[in-house]
Amino acid sequence: MDYSKRLHALIPGGAHTYSRGDDQYPKNAPQILSHGKGAWVWDADGNKFLDYGLGLRSVTVGYDYEEISEAGIAEIRKGNNLTRASLTELKAAETMVDLFPWADMVKFAKNGSIVTTAAIKLSRAYTGKKFVAMCAEHPFFTYDDWFIGTTPMDKGIPRESKSSSLRFHYNNIDSLKKLFDKFPNQIACVILEPVTYLSPGPDTCGKDLSIKPDYKNCADKEKSFLHQVKELCKKNGAVFILDEMITGFRWDLQGAMKTYDIEPDLATFGKGMANGFALAALVGKKEIMELGGILKEGAERVFLISTTHGSEMSAFGAFIKTIDVYKQKDVTAHLWKYGKEFTDGMNALAKKHGIQKFFSVEGYACSPYYFTRDRNKDVSLDFRTLFSQEMIKGGVLIPWVALSYSHTTEELDFTLKAADKALEIYARALNDGVEKYLVGKSIKPVFRKYN
Ligand SMILES: Cc1ncc(COP(=O)(O)O)c(C=O)c1O
Incomplete structure (x- = not known):
């Protein structure tokens, strides 16, 4: 069922926040979600994703705690x-x-x-x-x-x-x-x-x-x-x-x-x-x-x-x-600890694939940011889309990095497994061209003048 079409027919922008919109996600992202529990969300077809969006950072303990x-x-x-x-x-x-x-x-x-x-x-x-x-x-x-x-x-x-x-x-x-x-x-x-x-x-x-x-x-x-x-x-x-x-x-x-x-x-x-x-x-x-x-x-x-x-x-x-x-x-202590392990783990994987100058996790451990750069080392939304797309293939929805108390060792292992594969593709795209790997349009900036 084309939920996106139904949403856009009724709601300008297709959602009640621009950062929830289709133009902020790769084509393979779930179009609509049915519910969340802990650090996970489910789409309308029952597919399960580990979530780092967390209701636009509004959920810090976990869904339906x-x-x-x-x-x-x-x-x-x-x-x-x-x-x-x-x-x-x-x-x-x-x-x-x-x-x-x-x-x-x-x-x-x-x-x-x-x-x-x-x-x-x-x-x-x-x-x-x-x-x-x-x-x-x-x-x-x-x-x-x-x-x-x-x-x-x-x-x-x-x-x-x-x-x-x-x-x-x-x-x-x-x-x-x-x-x-x-x-x-x-x-x-x-x-x-x-x-x-x-x-x-x-x-x-x-x-x-x-x-x-x-x-x-x-x-x-x-x-x-x-x-x-x-x-x-x-x-x-x-x-x-x-x-x-x-x-x-x-x-x-x-x-x-x-x-x-x-x-x-x-x-x-x-x-x-x-x-x-x-x-x-x-x-x-x-x-x-x-x-x-x-x-x-x-x-x-x-x-x-x-x-x-x-x-x-x-x-x-x-x-x-x-x-x-x-x-x-002590929820905030947990966020700092998980965030440090997340940051170290992701950066180690970028290094393993030889792309640490192009993909990095930075910022304070309790609220990390990931940066995606192209072959010229310019910040790139095409590569951000590719990373996001490949993580979704591995079952991880990661538009940005919001952490919660419900992100535990199990979630970290799951993330790093998905990132290992995603960054392998990223490395290939740096050589072969990102277009070869992107399945749809790239994410666009929220504050742009024209659609
Ligand atoms: C720093 C900051 N201030 C204010 C707001 C506005 O909050 P709300 O979306 O709840 O209106 C946001 C939302 O993203 C924000 O990040």
Whole structure:
């Protein structure tokens, strides 16, 4: 059955996230999935795949991890969405704020995009300034205009909506200084992910990406890019926002900010918070967050986040249980350990096939990235497609590398077996031409102007 055709007939893009789309996968990828369990997913024909996509990184413990699913279901049985705030909502707020000693308040939402946009709005309201400085190397902050307007896919977005969005570069403090010089006293906030696959330096604070960073015990901590950004924000009266959508609940239960020993003014979380249940959060200091409150008599109001489904109890119940599981099982330690073995294993195979200059796994062990390069050593989507295609033949769905507590030795062995064969084909394609081995079209960039 052609599920793809049916999906595209009904849903623009064929899925509810562009990164789930057909243009992001090789032709032999499963068109539609029926369910997941642990680290595995099944397609509609019953084929089973080991999954490194993990619901766009929203699943960090494992699909349908029983305790967490049961906690979500128990809240559904209580009515799921009540007319006023629920007891579960209060407990979730206490759980979240307890994790982050620097933060006083939290506002939950269903998607990360909502909370990053809310952080921007709050910063503008707090400072009375207009411009937003965002890190150019961080690929996604929100589906809203202030960010999407800065990508090549800006159709439908008025120029005014993006005219106050500015970009600086990661690990390049001068690029941010220049923005503050060019727009003095006009920048409301700086938003960035704490890190992706590059250390925020200096090398004396931890060059080895296989080990969880410990900046608290590093004498040179203040020289790191993140600490310099915070200092610049302070000096210029801008709100310092860390977007921990990917790093949160991976680097450490208390976020990458804990490992870099840095406290922002506002932070955003989502993805792995509730093991696939829809939950995101904006946390922050009281003086900023309470602008969205209703207690200060006579204060001008800020319409922060206000949505019908923001109080859904199943997501809160799943979140509270997810945090329990993280504490009991030390989930983040597992991610670091598995990720190191994965990285070492994959790079050893690339070496075995003599292609280590063309295929590599890099980045922090708890969240590795794979890079595919062509014969000229240029980053190549054709070769990314080929690798992905060959891994699918071996039963592994690996659009990127998201890890979970359910990825164990068995999953690692299965992965390395599939990669051994995939990289053998990769090596041949470097010699014979990739076209000879690709069975369909190549993956395309998400943010492209035209189809
Ligand atoms: C760093 C970052 N921020 C924000 C978002 C937006 O989150 P959501 O897709 O839940 O709206 C994403 C999603 O990929 C992200 O990676």
